[in-house]
Amino acid sequence: MNYIYLLINIAVIFFPLVLSFDKKVHFFSKWKFIVPAILITGIVFLIWDLLFVKLNVWSFNPDYITGINLWGLPLEEILFFLTIPYACVFIYECLNVYFPKNGLQKYSLALSNLFLGLCIAILFFGYRYWYTVINFGFLFVVLAYVEYVNSKLRFMFRFYRAYLVALIPFYIVNGFLTAIPVVIYNNKENLSFRVGTIPFEDHFYLMSLLLMNIYLYEWFKSRAIK
Template structure:
């Protein structure tokens, strides 16, 4: 296969099984698709602005060997699709866990996780405030952590569970993108710390991306008349 299809194929495989399994008679994820897409557009638009700026400041670049060459505002089509396919797959994981894992297993440690994220963000900002990717990622993580501690969203513990589980496909997808590499990071603009080939910042960039999408998903679902009891859709 032509290597120029690589990033496109990664996007396709990321979303393929969530789409097919959306029609499972128990979870019935397809019935909630209409509540996902407004959040995908709103969150994707915000993150794509940063993505565009990151390409300008050489935070990362894209290996032309693995992309089609179709670009919008200096961003490959595949990168734009990434902000649709990955959040969609993660919300699917969130909903499956809500249905199949009835017990709220992280409820008692949720405040601790939020405080740890906040403290960690401050530490990283103090150490790496002069690196663009680190500054944006940990700055956004700090603001998001404050929101967690202040508002304490009713679904926060369920979000944390979905995030931890999503790290499994995260390492597969981001591992491919960073090991080939499809996306080339400049260590001058991040901490230089990697888990395998995945930059440390990617883990928390992913966390905020996932939370924004789930927050919008829950908002639009509630506005649409469907409510969530913490374990499954009522």
């Protein structure tokens, strides 16, 4: 049972890694862009993770982890920030290659404004909870930057499509992590509203994680083209 979280990480990355050599997507040829994107984003989220452990926002069930710790976090939690982003960016690239037409293009700015408004509303009502405040505050900053400061990279219509598809494996993986539970949430630090066993905030945690990875991935690609 100590290997549950580790096995979940392996399961998440197994098929995306194997299918990275698909002749049409050629995802392996883009590793030089995805690796730095994952590492930079991972550092930010690991600092966030450490802070949340210190603040007792969440903790890890010792019955389902190996007990190997690095920088105060379980090895499996560190791997999470490698396996999940890799799988999600793989989904993003596959959708772009196999379905180049995207009907969300004309609605992406409206969607971003909707999410920015949602962030402001939730920050207003949930200012007492650490997870809620940091989660929606971070998403607001990243999303506002990508839409209104960044003027050259336009990819949000592709991002929203990938996010919607990524929610399917998200419900499976996070469902396991929160139902067993591997990750134990302190409900005094969140809105205490769950979709099944998954905290409401987790949906937007995924959005922030995926958005930062894809922005950096696209940025590194654009630099290479220049």
